[in-house]
Amino acid sequence: MSEPIPARKILVLGASGLIGRFVTDDLRARGFHAVGIARQFSPAQKATAFDLEWPVMSMDAPALACLLRDHEIDVVVNCLGVLQDGPGSDTRAVHRDFVARLLDAIRGSGRAIRLIHISIPGAAGEDRTTFSVTKREAERLIAASGIAFAILRPGFVIAPSAYGGSALLRALAALPFELPKRESATSFQPVAIEDIAATIAWLAGRDVADAVASAVTWDLMQPQPVTLGRVIGQFRASFGTSEMPRVTLPGLLLDLGAKLGDLVSRLGWMPPIRTTAIAELRRGVSGDPSSWMAVSGIVPKTLTEAVGQRPATIQDKWFARLYLAKALMIASLALFWTVSGFIALFVSYSAATYILSAHSFPPDLVAPVTVITSLMDMSIGVLIAFRRTSAFALIAGIVASLGYMAGAAILTPDLWIEPLGALVKTGPAIVLMLVALLTLDNR
Incomplete structure (x- = not known):
């Protein structure tokens, strides 16, 4: 007989994003009361009356504290993030300044609240972009806050849906292009989005005073090291394109594409190839998930299990082939x-x-x-x-x-x-x- 789900209310910030949307739906499926908040939901995303379109980025700490009290929130899951500065996107405002206000709101809410914060893997000394630097600054603020927290650092996220970088890798797998050898050899430890959701559900089910689930920083990814080329190769196997002849893209073309992506982003688009994306891609995705696995008992899916658990549908193939053609x-x-x-x-x-x-x-x-x-x-x-x-x-x-x-x-x-x-x-x-x-x- 399974244990009953504690009657806790969970606030998911960024509930329209790749991780936020999946986590919100997963928590509800597990019996949690999850309130999803985003600046804007697509018509297909608004699942219940508890998906709220609120401009949280413009809210000050007292307003956020009022939000937490009014909805009697016990757990906050922060999935907010932007890759690069641009029109309507400010990495420092989203990653650092908002987190500072959120911490003040949690302390001022009068409630015992656990914060689950989605960050990025890697050591602080490796941070080279504003994206990674501000993410790390948010981690330091959280660690010094004195509240119950869990900082989760997912690897490359593999999910049923695709957006940004995950969509780009699918496109490369479906089309006759190969990344340069340098980029293909980059370490790229993946994680299935189901494992991220399971971890958040595990944390949400623990009492806020439970020391095992408080003040933890975990890398979420499969323990076996793989490369970016291997990740793309697994998608090719799913698409049935492994034997397709390919042309290797020169590194200069990636750099040119990143510059063009920066330019296009000023027009309001969010292209997957921008200077920050290429810099983070070349940095790689790696970490040590041993403490996460030992404490939570979760055994992460391997790359083969995450991608190969079902063959690509015709919808998957059409999306991958048309993704770059859209631009x-x-x-x-x-x-x-x-x-x-x-x-x-x-x-x-x-x-x-x-x-x-x-x-x-x-x-x-x-x-x-x-x-x-x-x-x-x-x-x-x-x-x-x-x-x-x-x-x-x-x-x-x-x-x-x-x-x-x-x-x-x-x-x-x-x-x-x-x-x-x-x-x-x-x-x-x-x-x-x-x-x-x-x-x-x-x-």
Whole structure:
């Protein structure tokens, strides 16, 4: 007969993320009362009334303490984190400053609360990025706080869903590309997300005064050392692409991709390849899970068990193949609309107006229509490039393209049979915009 679950309430911060979402659902499945909080949930993520959209990053310590008291929280699981500074993302604010306020809130709540904090593996002396430095600063704040805490340092997380780096590795496994030898040989000890969730559930079930589960820092990962190349190879075995011929990517291409990723992140996108991601990838993922295993009794899944427990579905394969193609679609469509409008207005304005005039377009409308449509095209291209407005711009592009086709059919039907087939080619462009729109979601 299994032991009853203690009637404890658990607050999961960052409940929309890869780890946070899985942990929230897992705790509920185990019988815990879990309150999930995130800045924003996708419509598919909001499972219950206890998934709350709250701007916790803007809350001060008294407001956070009130939140803990009002919901009678016994355990806080902090899954909040950002990879790199950018629009709406500040690593110091999320990793260090927020944790400081959260600690003050826990002390000021009047409740006996355990904090379970998700951090990163590795020694402090190896920290080279703002991401890792601020993560380590948060650990030191927690260790000196005097509250009951558990700092968990997961290895490379393998989960049913994929986001960021985990999605990138799946894409590399599905496509004919190989990482450079230096990166492939990097230590990369993985952990199944089920083992992270089991650890949090184990900690949540212990009394806050239990010394065994208080003031602990654990590396969560399989004990057997493996490499990044081996991790990708296991995904290839799952996808059935192990025998696919491959081209080895030069290291300079990764560095260039990271710089481009930094640039794109300023437009609101979250590309998996950025300078911080490449730096952390080259640093590797390694640690010693022996104390975690000894105290919790959890035997972590191996890489083969975590990835190979089920063959990849067609959904997995489509996602992996389309993941990098999505970036190409967005980039090509943004350039297509912007450049075509720019050329018509500034480079070949006379030729553009001549095409309309030569096809019996009303003379008084030639110049205004050329200017207005060119400006509209450039606006659509610029809006596609920004993450926040991309969906709107793609819909606008589809509508504009259909309008061009319908307008030409009414006013200048002979454009449909001109030798270069400009209007005929608009059809595939509409399909590409539709595909980009359908793949726009990140979670």
